[in-house]
Amino acid sequence: KxxxxxxxxxxxxxxxxxxxxxxxxxxxxxxxNHKSFIQFLLLTTFYSLVILIANVLEVKAEIQKNFSSDLEGDDTNFLQFKICYLVFIATIFFLTLVVFDGYSIYLLINNMTTIEKMEFEDAQEREKVLLLEEGDGNDYNKMNIYDLGSKMINWRQVMGKHWFQWFL
Structure with missing residues (x-):
């Protein structure tokens, strides 16, 4: 294979x-389909940020209105609860996507897959144990053989050579 x-x-x-x-x-x-996956993650993160900002602006508008509206007590409280709930959900969703983006981009710019990263960490941990048993665990250094030497070259290998290709 x-x-x-x-x-x-x-x-x-x-x-x-x-x-x-x-x-x-x-x-x-x-x-x-790795490029499409990265594009999907980044666009979804962008859209979740737009939704978060829209909800925060709605909360700001409610605060500026000083909660004085035609709605009566319970209706006003329910509306405030819904808006705050949406801000909370949008924040959680956005932060989760940022973490996924960060990890995926980290792997991409190091020319490593998730499977290789897990195998690398597993092998690194086993080797550290062996080196520690030998009493020389400080000089451990293992290299990724697929890293092309530059974060930008690694990025371009997946996303495209020119910046406009990153969006296609």
Missing amino acids: PERTHHCSTCKTCVLKMDHHCPWFACCIGFK
């Missing part, structure tokens, strides 16, 4: 440069 190819037990197929099986898309993220 080619390097960086893994068999997905869910899809029952081998995937070149497999990153992970995505339950949300019901497919594997790999060589053919």
Whole structure:
């Protein structure tokens, strides 16, 4: 099998440069669709930020109105609760996506897949244990053989050579 190819037990197929099986898309993220996955994550994060800002502006408008409206007591409280609930949900959603974006971009600019990262950390942990047993655990350094030496070169390998290709 080619390097960086893994068999997905869910899809029952081998995937070149497999990153992970995505339950949300019901497919594997790999060589053919990694760019689309990154674009989807970034756009979803952007849209969640827009929703968060819109909700925060709505809260601000409610505060500026000083809660004086035609709505009576319970209706006003319910409206305030709904708006605050939306801000809370939008914040959680946005922050979760930022974490996913950060991790995915970190892997991308280091030319590493999620599977390789897990294997690397597992091997690194085993080797540290062996080195510590030998009494020389301070000079451990393991390199990623797929890293092309530059974060931008690694980025361009997946997203495209020119900036406008990053959006296509």
